[in-house]
Amino acid sequence: MTKNAKLPLEFEPEFIEGLKEIFEEKIVFNQVLGLKITTLRPQQVVARIDMKPDLVGHYAYNRVHGGVISAGLDATGAMAVMAAIGARHMDEPPAQRLHRFAKLGTIDLRVDYLRPGIGSHFELRAEVLRLGSRVASTRMEFLGPDGQLMSAGSAAYIVS
Template sequence: MPHFSKSSALSEPQAPLVVLEPEYLEGFRQIYEEKIVFNKTLGLKLVSVTPEEVVARIDMKPELVGHYGYNRIHGGVISAVLDAIGSAAVMAALAAKHMNEAPEQRLQRFTKLGTIDLRVDYLRPGIGEHFTIHAHALRVGSRVGSSRMEFRGPDGTLMSTGAAAYIVS
């Protein structure tokens, strides 16, 4: 009878932890916070970027109000930031797959990125002084990547979720 140890076929293989270089992360930040002018208009700020998860934040401001009676954030803003951070999660995971390339070469992959499909579920009214957006890539292939996203209120309450697919080549 065969004997299986913890490192045998019954356990999940662990991928080595990939650390993205500071110069890559700075270029990534510049793209998402400055070069994509719409993200800048929204006030999108990256909090953390790893191949496993991207976290961002936006602060509520009058320009983002969708319902003046409740000072609620506009659903289009929620959709836009979920899309932005969903694509960021795919790009971070894609960068980790291509660590053999120079940081600048991996950053050039942004020029081929495009949203194919986006689904947003609005679960609660977006009321708060700031919001956090979390995303992780589900799969990144040679042509298409997919991600799941969460839009959370100041206390961590889940307000909206998203799922998206992106062309990456």
């Protein structure tokens, strides 16, 4: 969201639980990744992936696969867009806002792999830079267990 936009500080518990259900249960691929939301605010979403053997991309170094990084960043960016849309329509009941995400889809995704993805777990952060009536732009980060930036991403999503 733009710096001038007025955002609520927190979402209702029903809205948070509804978004978590969509993200962590209904999108089965996120289950494969082990992607879990840890923070859900109108201005930022934070998620976590715990390393497991199914995610290894290089067996000799136990490095996470680049596809896990890109898919995780894409999903976290999309969740940030959902949060921003939910914040924009706070006048609607939570259940009504949760139905607004049916047409959300990725238009463009860019990932810069800065360091090898080695660690016990990873944190993914996303924020919306601009939420328009048809397209949203996001910025995402993939961090190691020590908080070091391993990959950075940006994406555009169709929202209508």
